[in-house]
Amino acid sequence: MTTGRRTRVVELRTHHPHMTLREIGEELGITRERVRQILVTENLETRSSARMPMPMPACKRCGNPVPYRKRIFCSRMCHRPNGRIIVICHSCGKAISLMTSIYKSRHARAAHIHCSRTCRDNTRRGHPIK
Known part of the structure; x- marks a missing residue:
């Protein structure tokens, strides 16, 4: 040749x-x-x-490869560390750490989540705290 x-x-x-x-x-x-x-x-x-095989996607939190293609996180600890989730108050913008179960029940009842009754009441009255 x-x-x-x-x-x-x-x-x-x-x-x-x-x-x-x-x-x-x-x-x-x-x-x-x-x-x-x-x-x-x-x-x-x-x-x-x-x-060529496609590379496995990376975990959104830690960057390790995810074991299955359709997953976003590599483990439960990356998905929900300590069973808690961070939410921003709709009225004042403060970060709140809620248990995931409480977040789900509050989110099912109302469109917005607030850090306190004061923020909730001010939002209802139309006077958000800023």
Whole structure:
């Protein structure tokens, strides 16, 4: 095999990573196995980009890989540390730490969550504290 074909195989793989070994071989008139051998000696990836496995997503909190593709967090501790959630008061903007169960029950009853009765009453009257 001439050096021109070898360089052509390398060029096709680098410029067209979506092409399969068979497609590269058909274009150059050589077998798929010979294309694979050339790519291995040149330390290039033999799989096309369409067949590459997608990397696992990272956890939103800690950045570790998530074990399953459809999950957002890697563990329960990253999802809800200590069973608590941080919410912003609708009236004054203060951060409140609530137990997740209490947050769910309050959120089911009302559209907004407040830090105190004073903030709740001021919001109802139309006088938010700022």
